[in-house]
Amino acid sequence: MSVMKVNLLAIIGGLLGVMCLLLPWTVTDVESVFGDSSSEMNLADYMHEDNASFSFAVVLFLLCSALVLVSPLGAVGQFFGWLIFLATVLEDLGTTETSIATITTSLGLGFVAGAVAWGLVLVSLIKPIGPGHAGTPRSAIERFLTWCP
Numbered sequence: 001m002s003v004m005k006v007n008l009l010a011i012i013g014g015l016l017g018v019m020c021l022l023l024p025w026t027v028t029d030v031e032s033v034f035g036d037s038s039s040e041m042n043l044a045d046y047m048h049e050d051n052a053s054f055s056f057a058v059v060l061f062l063l064c065s066a067l068v069l070v071s072p073l074g075a076v077g078q079f080f081g082w083l084i085f086l087a088t089v090l091e092d093l094g095t096t097e098t099s100i101a102t103i104t105t106s107l108g109l110g111f112v113a114g115a116v117a118w119g120l121v122l123v124s125l126i127k128p129i130g131p132g133h134a135g136t137p138r139s140a141i142e143r144f145l146t147w148c149p
Contacts, residue, residue, distance in 0.1 A: 005132030010072040010146045013120030016113060017065025017078055023110030026089060032101035042110060046085075057084035061114065068121050071144055072128075075121035082114045 024040030046054040064077025095104045
């Protein structure tokens, strides 16, 4: 009787990646003579930007996070979606000062959680953790499938 092998580390990384949709990826703080304010942008907000790179990065990251629920190889797409997002937002990061305001844009919790999600899935490729994986030799099929007989 064979036991279904489940890579829980990959599942956690994939679900965390999908949950990143709800977390802020950038935070903008404005300190002005009219008062202070803060705004956050999550991945759904970036889908509405005019820059197609944002849309591509978001779709790639989210689709590959969902793909991880089938195969940890989705970590490759997660990483490139995360990296494309970073490259696209990099020029907007930092502090800008005007005569009436100081505007600071920084990376948010969603960006960090996206990196953690990718890291979990990458580790799950090397060392699957979950039911059926304890103390057994791991074949390639067991590493490349999140669920396997």
